[in-house]
Amino acid sequence: MSSCLDTCQDSDKSRIRWYLYINAPPGGRARGVVHRLVCSVQSKSFTYLSISTTVHVVVGITGASGLRYGVRLLECLRCERTVIMSADAARLVVGETGLSKEDIESKATSRLDNDDMRAPLASGSAAFDAMVVVPCSMSTLSKVACGIGDNLITRAASVALKERRRLVLVPRETPLSAIHLENMWRLSSAGAVVMPACPAFYPSPESVDDMVDFVVGRVLDQLGLEHSLYRRWSGDYPTRSQV
Numbered sequence: 713m714s715s716c717l718d719t720c721q722d723s724d725k726s727r728i729r730w731y732l733y734i735n736a737p738p739g740g741r742a743r744g745v746v747h748r749l750v751c752s753v754q755s756k757s758f759t760y761l762s763i764s765t766t767v768h769v770v771v772g773i774t775g776a777s778g779l780r781y782g783v784r785l786l787e788c789l790r791c792e793r794t795v796i797m798s799a800d801a802a803r804l805v806v807g808e809t810g811l812s813k814e815d816i817e818s819k820a821t822s823r824l825d826n827d828d829m830r831a832p833l834a835s836g837s838a839a840f841d842a843m844v845v846v847p848c849s850m851s852t853l854s855k856v857a858c859g860i861g862d863n864l865i866t867r868a869a870s871v872a873l874k875e876r877r878r879l880v881l882v883p884r885e886t887p888l889s890a891i892h893l894e895n896m897w898r899l900s901s902a903g904a905v906v907m908p909a910c911p912a913f914y915p916s917p918e919s920v921d922d923m924v925d926f927v928v929g930r931v932l933d934q935l936g937l938e939h940s941l942y943r944r945w946s947g948d949y950p951t952r953s954q955v
């Protein structure tokens with residue numbers, strides 16, 4: 713097994729990242745983003761403190777309430793991120809966030825139309841690492857649970873499932889019918905992570921932003937990406953001064 717470091721510029725050309733490439737015979741090749749690279753010019757050696765193998769995340773945003781979660785996820789992802797918004801998400805987004813569809817799409821490194829079924833993401837050959845649908849409407853969740861791929865979000869989610877890639881669905885609906893619960897069970901059984909947008913109160917949130925950050929932080933946890941969006945439980949509730 714051999715490894716090498718290489719650089720790559722983000723598609724928006726905003727920054728250069730270090731990647732670690734690991735060649736594992738026969739023919740296997742893994743790529744990870746290197747965090748906190750420490751180089752010694754003198755000994756010509758390097759150490760890295762952690763790597764993450766999630767380098768390209770597809771973010772689907774659908775027409776459920778909670779569009780702020782999707783917006784915040786795009787802001788917090790530091791890797792390549794492609795956004796796809798459904799028509800209903802585009803209709804609801806101004807009312808919920810004050811932002812336009814274009815404002816939100818500009819937070820991603822690339823965007824795709826939900827009706828563009830010829831996009832690379834519609835194929836199992838597409839090289840993305842993970843997909844998050846946030847917020848995920850019950851309509852989209854139900855379609856994915858039944859294997860329906862009638863738009864790019866549902867098709868890419870089906871691709872993620874069949875290719876055994878990370879698929880995280882963040883539904884927002886209450887109460888839940890037996891049909892909703894059964895569909896969630898089907899998805900979880902098939903390997904998806906179903907994590908309803910449920911902010912916790914143990915980190916003592918002081919604002920809606922704190923609650924949004926908790927949910928988004930838990931999504932990043934599922935992707936194995938580092939963050940400091942919420943205070944992890946450490947055995948006791950934080951005092952006011954720690955919050």
Ligand SMILES: Cc1cc2nc3c(=O)[nH]c(=O)nc-3n(C[C@H](O)[C@H](O)[C@H](O)COP(=O)(O)O)c2cc1C
Pocket residue numbers: 773774775776777778798799800801804848849850851852884885
């Ligand atoms: C104001 C408003 C809020 C909605 N909130 C939710 C919601 O929280 N959860 C949900 O599953 N559907 C919600 N819906 C319904 C979806 O928008 C609707 O089922 C839509 O067809 C979803 O399509 P999409 O998954 O392609 O975005 C809401 C609709 C409106 C008009």
